[in-house]
Amino acid sequence: MTTIGVVSDIHANIDALEAVLQDMKQKNVSMILCTGDIVGYHTFPDETVKRLRDSGAICIRGNHDNDVVNKMFNITRSPDIFRFTYDNLSDESLQWLENLLFEQTVTVEDVSIQLSHGSPTDIEEYLFENTEEMKRYADACDSDVLLSGHTHFPCVVQFDTTLFVNSGSVGKPKIGKPVATWASLRINGSRVEATINEVVYDVERVAVSAENAGYDRYAKQLREGKAS
Numbered sequence: 486m487t488t489i490g491v492v493s494d495i496h497a498n499i500d501a502l503e504a505v506l507q508d509m510k511q512k513n514v515s516m517i518l519c520t521g522d523i524v525g526y527h528t529f530p531d532e533t534v535k536r537l538r539d540s541g542a543i544c545i546r547g548n549h550d551n552d553v554v555n556k557m558f559n560i561t562r563s564p565d566i567f568r569f570t571y572d573n574l575s576d577e578s579l580q581w582l583e584n585l586l587f588e589q590t591v592t593v594e595d596v597s598i599q600l601s602h603g604s605p606t607d608i609e610e611y612l613f614e615n616t617e618e619m620k621r622y623a624d625a626c627d628s629d630v631l632l633s634g635h636t637h638f639p640c641v642v643q644f645d646t647t648l649f650v651n652s653g654s655v656g657k658p659k660i661g662k663p664v665a666t667w668a669s670l671r672i673n674g675s676r677v678e679a680t681i682n683e684v685v686y687d688v689e690r691v692a693v694s695a696e697n698a699g700y701d702r703y704a705k706q707l708r709e710g711k712a713s
């Protein structure tokens with residue numbers, strides 16, 4: 486029996502990550518998987534990378550991580566935060582982000598798990614629940630579990646041969662409440678069961694830090710748990 490913790494879309498919110506890691510400890514998580522977007526939006530990129538790296542998590546890159554390491558400072562999505570993030574990462578953390586792969590597959594006991602940020606073929610594709618796209622990718626997936634993030638909406642859906650799991654967002658929730666979500670996968674031989682966990686923590690330190698850096702909208706979004 487192995488319990489795996491899955492995190493995604495931490496977005497440089499160190500306090501949310503810390504709260505999730507504490508919760509994982511209580512639930513006897515022995516391995517952590519991260520489906521990307523470790524940085525972007527919030528103001529603690531270096532602390533977040535270091536904490537995640539020290540946790541021993543197996544990580545892939547998200548679109549925000551990718552944009553930062555490629556210095557995409559002029560794209561329209563949220564250009565101001567990419568420059569901030571780049572300037573606040575140590576060389577060591579930047580190097581670590583640069584080394585992240587786009588896709589990775591791990592096997593735990595008899596269960597194979599594929600990590601993607603968006604869809605398996607597009608880092609920026611959103612796979613929302615109850616869509617044809619989600620079913621198409623799950624049916625095409627050779628692994629027992631397909632992990633995805635990017636939407637910030639957690640879900641667990643069992644398809645014919647593949648369990649689809651999106652753990653939601655640790656640091657920038659869009660589910661209408663200011664909580665961090667993560668997924669636990671309990672594996673026993675070839676059996677796997679997924680649960681979404683919600684963690685309540687104090688968002689004020691990170692929200693105030695965002696305001697002090699000039700990102701009032703990210704502070705508001707964090708306090709409300711909304712996208713805009």
Ligand SMILES: [Mn+2]
Binds near residue numbers: 549635636
């Ligand atoms: Mn993303």
